[in-house]
Amino acid sequence: MFDDGKSSTMPSPSSTQGNHQPNSSINTPSSSGATNLTSVSSGSSFSNLVFRRIPAERTIPLRHLVLWPSISIEFQLVPSYDLSQDTIHTGAFLPSTPHIEQDPIGILTLAIQPYSNPSSLPVSLQDQDVHVQLHKFAVNPSCQGKSIGRQLLAYAIRLLREVYCGKRVLLHFDARANQQRFYQNCGMIILDDNTFVKYGPNGEGKGVEYVKMGNVI
Numbered sequence: 551m552f553d554d555g556k557s558s559t560m561p562s563p564s565s566t567q568g569n570h571q572p573n574s575s576i577n578t579p580s581s582s583g584a585t586n587l588t589s590v591s592s593g594s595s596f597s598n599l600v601f602r603r604i605p606a607e608r609t610i611p612l613r614h615l616v617l618w619p620s621i622s623i624e625f626q627l628v629p630s631y632d633l634s635q636d637t638i639h640t641g642a643f644l645p646s647t648p649h650i651e652q653d654p655i656g657i658l659t660l661a662i663q664p665y666s667n668p669s670s671l672p673v674s675l676q677d678q679d680v681h682v683q684l685h686k687f688a689v690n691p692s693c694q695g696k697s698i699g700r701q702l703l704a705y706a707i708r709l710l711r712e713v714y715c716g717k718r719v720l721l722h723f724d725a726r727a728n729q730q731r732f733y734q735n736c737g738m739i740i741l742d743d744n745t746f747v748k749y750g751p752n753g754e755g756k757g758v759e760y761v762k763m764g765n766v767i
């Protein structure tokens with residue numbers, strides 16, 4: 551159903567503030583797919599990143615590094631949605647070439663999944679045509695706080711608008727409670743005030759507190 555060849559570049563919001571260069575101290579990651587992500591000095595932001603769709607397995611190294619380090623590599627994918635034909639995996643890449651060989655510096659996954667309790671949603675968010683759940687959103691720790699997450703989420707929303715053109719789409723997700731402000735900065739709202747704890751893809755990770763967030767896009 552989806553075209554895997556699409557890629558897109560977006561200027562960083564910071565480019566209007568005069569900082570146009572990616573930090574050159576990030577090495578080009580290995581082509582083996584192994585995590586080989588080196589640190590960058592703080593303070594810079596990234597522009598002209600490349601955003602594109604990626605196969606599910608290319609999300610594994612960052613998922614493991616950033617989200618669930620206590621879960622072994624072979625359990626990082628959740629077959630029920632990660633391998634579904636309609637699921638979209640996206641990555642952010644440094645603009646250096648060939649970007650297709652690099653490990654992504656940011657990832658997120660979009661799966662068609664119904665919101666768990668639609669009647670509890672604010673009236674303005676009810677009765678949407680499609681429900682898409684955002685999963686496994688991570689930016690390499692060396693690159694966090696430099697607007698990559700914001701740009702990747704904006705790209706994902708644009709992609710969904712293209713794919714579901716003319717349909718009303720509810721984007722929803724379980725947000726790590728400590729990232730609530732990040733998502734609010736990106737236009738998302740809390741869908742349910744109750745928080746809950748999850749223990750990783752196979753239920754054995756360290757507990758993390760979540761809150762349900764999202765919005766119509």
Ligand SMILES: CC(C)(COP(=O)(O)OP(=O)(O)OC[C@H]1O[C@@H](n2cnc3c(N)ncnc32)[C@H](O)[C@@H]1OP(=O)(O)O)[C@@H](O)C(=O)NCCC(=O)NCCS
Pocket residue numbers: 616617686687688689690693694695696697698699700701724725726728729730731732733735
């Ligand atoms: C959450 C994450 C994806 C955000 O990506 P990022 O590239 O670090 O975020 P950005 O630099 O694009 O931040 C965008 C905005 O949110 C703000 N922000 C980012 N993280 C924040 C946080 N934890 N609390 C408050 N504000 C935050 C930034 O200051 C920025 O605001 P501004 O544009 O007004 O300056 C990334 O930090 C990450 O991978 N965190 C660890 C894994 C994780 O928690 N993933 C989410 C699972 S639900």
